Amino acid sequence: MAPIFKLTDMHVRFDTPDGEVHAVCGTSMHVDPGETVAVVGESGSGKSQIMMAAMGLLSSNGRAQGSARFRNQELLGLSPRKLNQLRGKKITMIFQEPMTSLDPLYRIGDQLIEPMIEHEGLSARRARARALELLKLVMIPEPERKLRAYPHELSGGQRQRVMIAMALSGDPDLLIADEPTTALDVTIQAEILALLAQLQKKLGMAILFITHDLTIVEAFADRVYVMRKGAVMEEGPVTRIFADPQHAYTKMLLAAEPHGRKDPVPSAPVLLQADGVRVTFTRSKGLFGHDELCAVDGLDIQLREGQTIGIVGESGSGKSTFGRALLQMLPSEGTVVFQGARISGLDRSAMRKHRKALQMVFQDPYGSLSPRMTVGEIITEGLLVHQPELSGRDREARAAEALKAVGLEANMRNRFPHEFSGGQRQRIAIARAVILRPKVVVLDEPTSALDRSVQAQVIELLRDLQREFGLSYIFISHDLAVVRALSDTVIVMKEGKVVEQGPVDRIFDAPQSAYTRELIEAAFRLNTVLDRAAARA
Structure with a gap:
């Protein structure tokens, strides 16, 4: 059977201020009709850029060589008009960052x-x-x-x-899915993957699945390509790769899981306290006027110095809205007190003096990074505002230090956000927050686009920064393994309300709420869900 999609000796290069970046180095792979092929690897390994090149979607400073064929039709060099006859119908793509x-x-x-x-x-x-x-x-x-x-x-x-x-x-005949479940909680993730499995059986489409989540790969794919630094390290059937990996890098990926526990916090002063936080949005009812949606309904929180509070819940439960309300980034009711001073209700000007100490890492890093600024300018922008006494050399040194801390090279500060992978952009967002040495950081899905090996690095980084500078975190995530590794206390949210809260070990080992039990069980039942979906199809 001829492959429906075939890449042969693909090279992708980008021109940057620091010279040429060879992002993809002679990679070849194929997808057969009706097959699910996964491409995995660390952030920046070239996974997404291969597909962007094949679809004619590289940025203006990028160029591709080699061959990308769909049903024996060469895609590289095809005119935009002819590409558009395929894109969106025969070949479709789910992009990693939906807001962009x-x-x-x-x-x-x-x-x-x-x-x-x-x-x-x-x-x-x-x-x-x-x-x-x-x-x-x-x-x-x-x-x-x-x-x-x-x-x-x-x-x-x-x-x-x-x-x-x-x-x-x-x-479509071919669906290219680039991290399609990154921002989804485990229950919805399992349902979406089951849905894709059913539709694949029904429509006979092939799926090329780009992901860093090895649990999904094992449950969902037929074959897998493992990439690192633009090249394929290993490929083969999923059962063989997971049972008997041959390459050292594949073995490292399979072994890289969040581990350890956060050091317990002794009795420490309360840094941030919120009482009765409520956020409502006015929404249109079409011809029938408007009504109100209560996104956060009377939540309380007490964050101590050096403490991490994890917030979990399904998509749309109000987690991110609550985090923004705490930092006065949107209108809300209730009382928020930071270091003994009431900050709820302060306008933008009055909040400025608190911004250095209250930082946020946003869920969608590309949407929060200016495309017109270099990474170095983005990271040091806060220093210009809050520490204007620093010299240009000092700011450059701090930027290099922050980039190194999140696993990026110092010379990357001269590049622009579009020249990075989704996971690298997420690390840049973390660097921008921690460079100011804040007191409180609200982290909204900060590891969702990172592969497990880098997740482990970022978890250790966050722990180290917390120990060194006494940072306090509010950690919003759907990844329960990461929440357990980082948190002292966990709050479980659903439909804007707290379902359950308590010490991390009690929540995970003896959950009281049926909804909490469902979230925890869903993290371990992905294979079962997919098996049932396949049986129904």
Whole structure:
């Protein structure tokens, strides 16, 4: 059987201020019809750039050589008009960072409908009905309302599900999925993967799955390619790779799991306290006016010096909204006190003196990094505002130190955000926050786009910074293994409310709530969910 998609001796290079970067070095791989092939490797290994090159989506400073063939048609060098006859219909792609792929000026429904009208010739009415059907398919709550919503009104996980719906709209022959479940909690992740497995059986499509999550690979893929520094280290059937890996790098990836526990915090002063925090959003009801959505409903929190509070819950539960409300980044009710001073209700100017001590790492790093600034400028921007007495040389030294601390090279500070992988951008966002030596850092899914080996490095980095500078963290994540490794206390949220909270070991070892038990069990039942989905299909 001839491959549906084949890459031969692919090279991808980028021109940067520091010279040429050889991101992909002579890589070859193939996908057969109806097959699921996974590509795994550390952040920056070239996984995504191979597919961006094949789809004609490289940035302006990038160039590709070699061959990328879809059903024996060469894609490299194909005109945009001919590529567009394939992209969005025969070949579709789920991108890693949905906020950068969705137009912020258009409603979700319009963005789903447009490609169906363009590629399938559907009427506007039929396309709208199909869009609603797709949102239901990917299990987005209140799908009729979400069709009228803008991207910023959806959670990160909901935006990612919209991208999955968009990719599936044309019943593609080949689906390229670049970290499609990164921002999804474990319950939704299992449901989405089960859905993809069912649709693959039904439509006969092939899936090329780019991911750093080896649990997903083992449960979902037929074959796997392991990449590092732009080259394939090892490839083969999933069962063989996981049972008998041959390459040392593959063995390291399989062994790299979050481990250890955070040092316990003795009785320490309360640094940040919130009481009755409530966040509501006004949302449109179309012709029938407006109503209110209560995203956070009367939450309390008490964060001590050197403590880490983990917040978990499904996508759309209000985790990120709560984190932003604590730092006064959006309007809220209730009281927030930081170091004895009430900060709730302060305007932007009055909050400025507190910003150095209160930092946030955002869930979508690309959306929070200015595309017009170099990484060095981005990281040191806070120093210019909060420590203007530092010389340019001192700022450069601090930037190099921060980059090294998060596992990046100092000379990377001259590059722009688009020249990095998603995982590298996430590390840049962490460096920007910690360079100011804050007191409190709200970390919103800071390790979601990182492979397990780098996750372990970042966890150790966060622990070291916490010990050295007495930092306090509010750690928002759907990755329960990472939460357990980093947290003292865990808060479980659902629909804007606290379902359960307590010491980390008690929450994981003896959860009281049925919802908490469901979250924990879901992290260990992915194979079962996929097996059942395959049986139903």
